[in-house]
Amino acid sequence: MRKMQILLIGFFVGMILFPINFASADKANEIVDTLNKFIDTLTITINVNPVSQENREKCGLRSILLYTSSTLLIEPPGLCPNGEPSSVATKVTKEEVSRVITLLAETNFLEQAKKYYSERTPTASKTSAPPANAMDILDKKSDVNLKAQLGGYIIQLNMFDQNWYTYYENSFEWTKESKEFFLKIESSLEGEARKQISALFKKIE
Numbered sequence: 001m002r003k004m005q006i007l008l009i010g011f012f013v014g015m016i017l018f019p020i021n022f023a024s025a026d027k028a029n030e031i032v033d034t035l036n037k038f039i040d041t042l043t044i045t046i047n048v049n050p051v052s053q054e055n056r057e058k059c060g061l062r063s064i065l066l067y068t069s070s071t072l073l074i075e076p077p078g079l080c081p082n083g084e085p086s087s088v089a090t091k092v093t094k095e096e097v098s099r100v101i102t103l104l105a106e107t108n109f110l111e112q113a114k115k116y117y118s119e120r121t122p123t124a125s126k127t128s129a130p131p132a133n134a135m136d137i138l139d140k141k142s143d144v145n146l147k148a149q150l151g152g153y154i155i156q157l158n159m160f161d162q163n164w165y166t167y168y169e170n171s172f173e174w175t176k177e178s179k180e181f182f183l184k185i186e187s188s189l190e191g192e193a194r195k196q197i198s199a200l201f202k203k204i205e
Contacts, residue, residue, distance in 0.1 A: 063087035
């Protein structure tokens with residue numbers, strides 16, 4: 001797949017969505033290439049936990065996982081006490097996931113995302129080095145998790161090779177700009193995935 005270029009459109013939205021970073025587009029392009037290379041293993045998760053105490057006490061849809069391969073082992077959906085799903089997993093096409101990756105690349109999400117790894121096999125460390133410039137997920141700092149617990153929003157991209165899982169994770173605030181950005185994500189998806197994303201965003205509002 002040809003190398004995706006980081007478009008200037010979306011740059012200013014990106015500065016508002018995620019902390020400003022003056023890293024070159026080369027880093028984001030490199031991540032995009034890697035994500036597309038492993039697109040068969042890629043999952044994208046959007047987690048939300050509204051700050052409003054009223055919203056937090058209401059059980060409902062809080063997490064959506066997008067995946068491309070029917071061979072991936074996907075956990076059953078989480079359920080609220082009333083039986084309503086708190087999380088859903090939806091299969092999408094590679095083209096849809098690639099469009100979402102491109103949208104993330106148009107902001108500085110990829111440059112700012114924290115990168116983690118974990119072993120996929122017991123012999124991973126004996127077979128190959130862990131992913132470069134990544135932190136062991138067991139040493140993961142609690143700041144992103146804390147934001148989610150107190151009220152926040154997280155996007156996580158997860159992929160794997162023969163030996164390692166790699167995670168890219170970033171948090172964001174729900175603002176007018178981020179709403180416009182996620183409407184673009186919603187528009188880039190089709191069918192059931194678009195319906196689920198729309199339902200998730202309605203829960204936020």
